[in-house]
Structure formats: C-alpha cells, structure tokens
Amino acid sequence: MTDKKSGQKTKAEPRQSGNPVMDKIVSLCKRRGFIFPSSEIYGGLNGCWDYGPLGVDLLKNIKDQWWNAMTFREDVEGLDASILMHPRVWEASGHVENFTDPMVDCKECKARFRADQITGLACGSRAYKGRMAEKCQAEGKFTAPRRFNLMFKTFLGPVEESGSVVYLRPETAQGIFVNFLNVQVSSRQKVPFGIAQIGKAFRNEINTKNFLFRTREFEQMEMQFFVQPGQDEQWFGYWKEQRMEWFHALGLRKEKLRYHRHEADSLAHYAKDAFDIEYEFPFGWGEIEGIHNRTDFDLSRHEEFSGKTLTYYDDANKNRFRPYIIETSAGASRSFMAFLIDAYHEEEAPTADGKTETRTVMKFHPRLAPIKAAIFPLVNRDGMPEIARGIVTELRSHFRVFYDEGGAVGRRYRRQDEIGTPFCITVDSQTAADRTVTVRERDSMHQERVAIEGLVHYLRKGIEGA
Ligand code: ATP
Numbered sequence: 001m002t003d004k005k006s007g008q009k010t011k012a013e014p015r016q017s018g019n020p021v022m023d024k025i026v027s028l029c030k031r032r033g034f035i036f037p038s039s040e041i042y043g044g045l046n047g048c049w050d051y052g053p054l055g056v057d058l059l060k061n062i063k064d065q066w067w068n069a070m071t072f073r074e075d076v077e078g079l080d081a082s083i084l085m086h087p088r089v090w091e092a093s094g095h096v097e098n099f100t101d102p103m104v105d106c107k108e109c110k111a112r113f114r115a116d117q118i119t120g121l122a123c124g125s126r127a128y129k130g131r132m133a134e135k136c137q138a139e140g141k142f143t144a145p146r147r148f149n150l151m152f153k154t155f156l157g158p159v160e161e162s163g164s165v166v167y168l169r170p171e172t173a174q175g176i177f178v179n180f181l182n183v184q185v186s187s188r189q190k191v192p193f194g195i196a197q198i199g200k201a202f203r204n205e206i207n208t209k210n211f212l213f214r215t216r217e218f219e220q221m222e223m224q225f226f227v228q229p230g231q232d233e234q235w236f237g238y239w240k241e242q243r244m245e246w247f248h249a250l251g252l253r254k255e256k257l258r259y260h261r262h263e264a265d266s267l268a269h270y271a272k273d274a275f276d277i278e279y280e281f282p283f284g285w286g287e288i289e290g291i292h293n294r295t296d297f298d299l300s301r302h303e304e305f306s307g308k309t310l311t312y313y314d315d316a317n318k319n320r321f322r323p324y325i326i327e328t329s330a331g332a333s334r335s336f337m338a339f340l341i342d343a344y345h346e347e348e349a350p351t352a353d354g355k356t357e358t359r360t361v362m363k364f365h366p367r368l369a370p371i372k373a374a375i376f377p378l379v380n381r382d383g384m385p386e387i388a389r390g391i392v393t394e395l396r397s398h399f400r401v402f403y404d405e406g407g408a409v410g411r412r413y414r415r416q417d418e419i420g421t422p423f424c425i426t427v428d429s430q431t432a433a434d435r436t437v438t439v440r441e442r443d444s445m446h447q448e449r450v451a452i453e454g455l456v457h458y459l460r461k462g463i464e465g466a
Helices: 020-032 053-071 087-092 133-138 173-178 180-187 232-249 297-306 332-343 384-396 409-419 429-434 452-464
Strands: 035-037 049-051 076-078 100-105 112-114 146-149 153-155 165-167 193-202 217-227 257-261 273-281 284-293 312-314 319-321 324-331 344-350 356-362 373-377 401-403 423-427 436-441 447-451
Touching: 020 035, 020 332, 020 344, 020 409, 049 053, 053 076, 053 193, 053 217, 053 232, 053 332, 087 165, 087 173, 087 297, 173 180, 173 193, 173 217, 173 297, 173 324, 180 193, 217 232, 217 332, 232 257, 232 273, 232 284, 232 324, 257 284, 273 332, 284 332, 297 324, 324 332, 332 344, 356 409, 373 384, 373 409, 384 401, 384 423, 384 429, 384 452, 409 423, 423 452, 429 436, 436 452, 447 452
Parallel strands: 076 193, 373 401, 373 423
Antiparallel strands: 035 049, 100 112, 100 146, 153 165, 193 217, 217 324, 257 273, 273 284, 284 324, 312 319, 344 356, 423 436, 436 447
C-alpha cells in the first residue's frame, strides 16, 4: 500500500499470520503492551515495530543478561560505536559490493520478492486474493533475479550528492573492528580478548515477515573475540558452547534449540567456519545467533582501505601478528521473539470455586520477566490497601513491581500470569496481626506465607537463584 499524501510505501504486517500460535502471541503482545505496530494510527510501517511498556523491559532484561554475561568477564570490554560510520568502512567490509539479496518482480501481480524466500508469501495483488507467490513463480511470471543492496543510504550534511552518502549500519560488528586498537590500548587488554556491543542495525529487507523475525530496524548483541591465529578453532568451539548455554540458562527449552553448521559452499565470504544457533519458531527453525570464525579478514581489509596497521604485539613472545576474530552475533529482537514464544503456555488451572479454567501464562525466566512481583490487598478495606501500598514502596527500590486492587484475586492472578510476573503477593486479614503475606509462585501456583520484612530477600533468591 502507498500512502497517497507522503508517497511512502507502507502496508503493515498482515493481521493474521495463518499460524494460530503466532496470532495469539501477536495479539497478546498488542493487548498487554509488549509490541505495537510502528506508526499504527497511520496504518503501520512495514517491518517496523514499537516496544511497549512491558516489551521495553523484557528487551532491556535480555540485553542486560547478555551484557553482564560478556562484560563481567575480565577478557571482554564494552563499546558503543556510532550508527553512521565513514562510508569507506562499508567498502572495506564488502557490504557495498556483496550485501545484496536476489530480488524478483512478479509481472502479473507487480509484487516484489526475495527470490530465495518466497515460501508462505501471498501474491501482491488484490485481484489475486488468496493466491501464493509460489504459484506466480511456477507459472513463469517472475522476472530474472536482480541483486538488491540491503543497506539504507542517507546523506551527511545538507547537500544530497554522491560525495555525502553515508549508510545506516547493517551490522554493529564493523564499529568493533575499526576500534580494535583503541579498545586494546586504552583498556590494556592482551590478546585473547573480546569487545561487546549492543546496538541498532538496519537492513532494507525485500520482504519482512513473521513478526519480529525479519524487520528492517532491529538490535544486535555482538561480541568479537580477538585471538592468536592457530588458537582460533579452539576459541570458536568455546564460544559456540558458551552461547548455546546462555540461551539454555535463561530458560529456552533444549529441544527447541539446535546448531546449524554452514557447509563450505554456503559460508560467507569472510568466514572460515560458521554455526547458527537456531530456535524452532511456530513457523519453523530460524537463526537467532551466528557464531563465525572470521579469520583476519576484517582487520586486513580495514588495513588495506584505511592504510593503518591493525596488528598486535605480543610482548611475552616478542611476536607481532594480526589477530583472528571469533564473532558471536545475536539478534536482540529475534531473541526477544524466541523468549516470548518459548514462554507462552496455555494450561488448566483451578478456580476459587473448585472448577478449572484455561490460563495463559508466560513462563519467562524470572530474570527476564518485565515485572517481578505484583502486590494485592485481598479486599479494599480493613487497612489492607495501606499495608499493600507500603510493601510496594519498599519493594520498588529493588524491583519493578505492580499494585493491583481491581477485581477478584483469581482474576488478578490471571492478569499477572499473562504477562509472566513470577510472584504475586497478597495482603490478607492475617497480615495486620503477624506482618506476613502470601506469596504465590507463577508456574507451580504454590503459595506460602512470608514475613514482610523478608520479602526482598525472598524475591531476590527467587529471581537470581532461579
Ligand atoms: P538471515 O539469514 O536470517 O537474514 P543473517 O545470517 O543475515 O540472518 P547475521 O548477519 O548473521 O544474520 O546477523 C546476526 C543476527 O542478527 C541474526 O542471527 C539475527 O538474530 C539478527 N538479524 C539479522 N537480520 C535481521 C532482521 N532483518 N531482523 C531481525 N533480526 C535480524
């Protein structure tokens, strides 16, 4: 769809994906404030999404877990490089020449597709409603594939001329490579060491699809580890294991994760070896992180294009070399989606009157859950709201918590289950007498009495120790 006034290509993601689980998750995300379509009141902007109040906290918690796992190590430093970089960076990296996808047009319905990814896509014309792109292809209606560069271009300064073209970075990695010596010298790190960075990346994908899986603006969490040539294979194996373990430790089910090794003929031009970590989404297996042995390709290319030496002097062995790089490159947005999908459960739960009902529960790892605890007064009298408010004030300096006094307690539990709050704390008639409350754990629904004074310790144990 084209907006008549602005001429801007729009057309938001179809409301129904055709996958019932995905549809439920997308709807929950909108209803509860995890994810909204970008610029929704204008009909949305294809491939762009906004993180709502709960989404922004879930995403931040994922990024914090990654950042801590990386930079709490002695051998990894942090970096936040600018999104706009010198245009020669993208010539050196090979993006100007190689960062392309094959694009085809359908002569019949006028839609445009990425030639190698048309499965499951609908034909673009209203006149052909319900028809799939594969049919157009089978009937020979596609043009021959053309190479389309995925980098977004813009201009530096007020004059729009070829000399002022810059790119929105399509990956965060290059900011790390060009800062290799700045970081190494300023932090006095010795090889082997790594540089970690989280930041936005932009790719003008021909077709976006599957909610957050393939978007035009997304976030990456990348760590480039610089090693001595000859030790690269050992470090590659090490990081491959570490990264899989990180996803397991934050609760992704083991059977939903697997490695996919790139065969020699499908390796990227810079890679000596590459594994993807894949998650089984409701629409199939998809990459959430790539681990690559990039050899010294990047540093040697930047040497060549910048004319600056990017080598390391190993003082202990009196040896100068250009390090090899082991890259771990995870999508924060794609990981977000994997954590969302893995957490989603529908199960039978008992009601207060002894029956059962279906509850939707997001079983986030407590460290990732946007809200750590909800506090309820059992009824809105007898001093219970005041005590509950006091608990909120006390806990708020430690965790993100939520106060709710609306409706039956059972309904309040369900509302928290649906957004993955691991603990619900209820103030009842016993509280005024003995300063204890009930704490209900989300997954087991088990309840126990805990002293108000011990709540911070109790919750911290439940969140950190889980
Ligand atoms: P794909 O083959 O799916 O396009 P890629 O191999 O190009 O991915 P990389 O360049 O290795 O991906 O990027 C590293 C990570 O960045 C990916 O594992 C993914 O999690 C994330 N990523 C890449 N492209 C996108 C996108 N368009 N939308 C969301 N996340 C993305």
